[in-house]
Amino acid sequence: MAIPTRLLVFFSLLSLIVVGGHLYLYRRLFRDTGRSPLWRRTGAILMGVLGASLILSRPLMALAPSAAMSAFAQGSWYWMGVAAYLLLTMFAVGGARTLAGWIARRRAAPTNPAGNAAPVSEERREFLARAGAGVALAATGGITGHGTWRAFHPPVVNEVAVKLPGLPKALDGVTIVQLSDIHVGPLIQRRFMDELVARTNALKGDLVCITGDLVDGSVEELGHAAAALRELRSRYGTYFCTGNHEYYSGDEEWTEALTRMGVTVLRNRHVRVGDAGASFDLVGVDDWAAARSGYPARGYDLSAAISGRDPSRASVLLAHQPAGWREQAQKAGLGLQLSGHTHGGQMFPFTLAVSAIWEHDAGIFREGDYSLYVSRGTGFWGPPVRVAAPPEIVKVTLLA
Incomplete structure (x- = not known):
């Protein structure tokens, strides 16, 4: 049976969302938090594998069902929940940083009419990126941990x-x-x-x-x-x-x-x-x-x-x-x-x-x-x- 057009459209949109989301996570969790080539390369590989698992797990299960493929699919489902909340918390942290910067510029305006912000050092930028990533990871762990417990806990x-x-x-x-x-x-x-x-x-x-x-x-x-x-x-x-x-x-x-x-x-x-x-x-x-x-x-x-x-x-x-x-x-x-x-x-x-x-x-x-x-x-x-x-x-x- 031919694959319905609506299914192809859905799969294409899903793939774009997954790729875009994992590029954003790579940037925030790896590129911005460290300058080591090994660190960034490791992050790129990890995000690539995890993103691919979301796109490919279901087709692979259909083509080659096995215990190993089932375990792979289970891992991808878990990652889907974690990735969703990581994106949300990273967006929230980024928004909070942007808002804090705007407030700081507004307060500095009377003494700095030109509105030029003081330059931020690489070290401070990296520190803020690491702090933001840490907050997002901790929040995601708490939310998904509770959510997983609730999913497997007896229904109300x-x-x-x-x-x-x-x-x-x-x-x-x-x-x-x-x-x-x-x-x-x-x-x-x-x-x-x-x-x-x-x-x-x-x-x-x-x-x-x-x-x-x-x-x-x-x-x-x-x-x-x-x-x-x-x-x-x-x-x-x-x-x-x-x-x-x-x-x-x-x-x-x-x-x-x-x-x-x-x-x-x-x-x-x-x-x-x-x-x-x-x-x-x-x-x-x-x-x-x-x-x-x-x-x-x-x-x-x-x-x-x-x-x-x-x-x-x-x-x-x-x-x-x-x-x-x-x-x-x-x-x-x-x-x-x-x-x-x-x-x-x-x-x-x-x-x-x-x-x-x-x-x-x-x-x-x-x-x-x-x-x-x-x-x-x-x-x-x-x-x-x-x-x-x-x-x-x-x-x-x-x-x-």
Whole structure:
């Protein structure tokens, strides 16, 4: 299959950002902090290798999967988080130095009308560069250390109550445990999954719903880790809808594998949850972006998913992305949508960017009789770092 143009554009932009960022880090951490040719040459090589690891790790994993390549990919993910915060802290330190210089010039203006700054010696310039680099490295270490602990620490449990139109009185108080964006892969493996399953079972939900981006790899690579889902226990079972990362990992293969694990996969279809006396419809759709990811035959099809259902019945929609809640789910009369995808930004200050891009970035949203919950995700993607956006397990209580 041909590589989509949008993927080539994304990869090209990513490469430019990575190269530019590592050139800046080389300048601030090596060129400005020492005049030794060996020191600068070492820095250039180090920054070159680390930058290349960010660009090449994923293609190399796809071309030659192995234990060594997996370790290489893990290292590149860690470096991505460190590099992001190094850049931010170096920018902050540089800005502070610029501001301090401007203030000093303003104060000197009355006695120095020409505004000529006193020359700065090479030794002092080098000292300031080293001090700034030291501050940036210390700050980065503290931030990424805490963020890594938070990423691997047990997710917080957020509980929310939602009034669901049409829900039978007999089902008042039924609970859904939502997991989303676990991203089983090189860094999230069986031990993480076993602990997650145990914590999910402890919540004693009536059903478990996984709203996409479960995996980042093939069934052959990650089947053992994902098989922990067999141990999920709930009254009405476990349900799953695809996320965009399932299409990168083999959506059809994972559909079959999850079905063998006892997980009900909802791909543009609905099922009845409950019994003959009282029930509601659980609707699941494929990811919103599937067609744009090179899978035109598959993708979000809410019309197919709700075909044949009684519109007066209570309903819950599982859709990986919050996109389409107002335009699709509400118009179809679906009372509650459970989504993920955004990670809540995962890392400050990217949390601010996600809030600006996504109208519904994380948490509960209500409009009239309709509700949407967007999970920050239970795992992480990319850097194993969570800053100001902790992972979560969501327990939703449905009210009649």
